[in-house]
Amino acid sequence: MDRRVLFASLILLAGGATGVGVALFAFVGIDEGAVDAEIVWETDPVEGDDGSGAVVATMDGDPVVVQSTTADGERVVRATAVGGDVAWRTPLSAIAAGDAAGGDGDTGSGDAGGADDPPGTSRLVAGTLDGESVVAFTTAPGSLVVLDAADGSTRFTVDLDGPGGIRPAIGDLDADGGSEVAAATADGRVVAVADGGDTVFETSLGEPVDRRPLIVGSGGDESGDAAADARGIAVATVGGEETTVRLLDANGDARWTATPSVTPLSWNAADTRRGPVIALGGTNGNLEAIEVADGSSRYEVGLQDLPVTVGEADRGRIHVGGVRSVWAVDLLDGEVVWKQQYGGDTRVNAPGVGTVSADAGTGPVAVNREGDVLALNPSGEAIARGDVGAAVVYAGPLFADVTGDGTDEVLVVTEDGRIVALDD
Structure with a gap:
């Protein structure tokens, strides 16, 4: 397959006061050799x-x-x-x-x-x-x-x-x-x-709950030892203008309470070899990862200046959708591994992870609000694309x-x- 892949280094910088880190990544262009997906049934x-x-x-x-x-x-x-x-x-x-x-x-x-x-x-x-x-x-x-x-x-x-x-x-x-x-x-x-x-x-909790709770599991460090305290129910509440994240243990007691730097539009939990994290997609376009063990911020990285939506994790990366773009971000250090751009100025919904190709293996799939579908391999290269016709898609x-x-x-x-x- 003749793939057109464009690599460019991009440095994302923000002032030290924001705590936003520096990231390098490869920009991956739409692959003109990707196959066209066909509708096999619909209701x-x-x-x-x-x-x-x-x-x-x-x-x-x-x-x-x-x-x-x-x-x-x-x-x-x-x-x-x-x-x-x-x-x-x-x-x-x-x-x-x-x-x-x-x-x-x-x-x-x-x-x-x-x-x-x-x-x-x-x-x-x-x-x-x-x-x-x-x-x-x-x-x-x-x-x-x-x-x-x-x-x-x-x-x-x-x-x-x-x-x-x-x-x-x-x-x-x-x-x-x-x-x-x-x-x-x-x-x-x-x-x-x-x-x-x-x-x-x-x-x-005495405050309005802002979004769905997450049951987060215990991860481990690089030596394979379990992080005993990194397990519970994460709950986000809103008091005043700030979002508060709490981790409740199996008895309902708060292990820790934290105020994230971003105002979360979405969130998801993922395991890493250094313990699990909660990934928050901010309304400001930043992605923040919070340590489940103690509520501290592992990193914050800027992706764009528009809201981003956290999807599913795979191979140690979290996949994020924004306006016209999809990112794969390393869960350990916040490095943006690749960015794939498609869909004009349309917002991309939370990416999922599936095995749509036996050759490519498990990889991310994105759907934008106009119903355009893009399947990628783990390197961010497009392997299939399609659409569902004239429709609006929120999921x-x-x-x-x-x-x-x-x-x-x-x-x-x-x-x-x-x-x-x-x-x-």
Whole structure:
């Protein structure tokens, strides 16, 4: 393949008062030899989903895309199987009524049917509890709901005792090998529950929660020793004009409290060989990494003067989307390994990581607001590109092997709830 790769050294400097470091990176031009991705299947639009909250889960070993939608005037969570058939639907009225059987493919019209403005839900999160694939979310009135991905049945619900609508987290909070679920309310309550719904802890922070909680795992240093204190639930709150980040332990007690330099637009957690970090994408275009062990700032690096969005990590790098650009930043020292530019002046959503090519291996994939898709190899070179047609896209990519070829296809959920699967 004839690749056009442009390398240029770029030094990002900022005044010492800002704490922004110096970085060198290679600028990687769009590769004209990248293959064109083709749409292999797509669904019709659905009401109530803008695409930002959809997830991929597993049903009987096969992938399903789970969305929070509306049907018959009420909120419904539904799963779409490969090819576009609806596998199950679970209306919130059934959950509220204690119907543990969940949905069976019917749209359902519960007591809320015909309502003009059905209760909202948070974005969804997929994970595993006790070896089974689940999907979790919170409702605006203040419930945490966990559904079995196999059939949409209700695994458990928890009253959060406060307004919900914030995406929960699933992860191993106490290092026992199993996962817990953590949820936060808008007014500052944090609740962690075990895989059966029993309360692990609940606490009140006294300040509004700014974004989804993160369950962060224990990393290790270069010698392989575990960082025992680098585990817990990270929560961001807003008091006045400042954002405060706290790490809560398995008892709900704060290990540390920190005020980041950036005002975070997004965040994510990642492990490194020197312990885990929390990566924050700032509204000022800077990326900051906070040490999970003690809340100190590992580094801050300027990427552009417009807001940036933190995506997924791979190979010791965090991938970040901004306006018309994607970056790979080394998690250890903040060095910008490469920058890929595409999409004119369009904002790029949070990049994901998937294996869309057996030859290239695992690599980042970016989707911009206009639905342009760009798959990259670990060096930042484009290997495939495509688009979903005339559409607005707010979400990053999802991944699933929908063709059975052993590699991932890229799934994009558009503003109108349409699911589009692209294959190179």
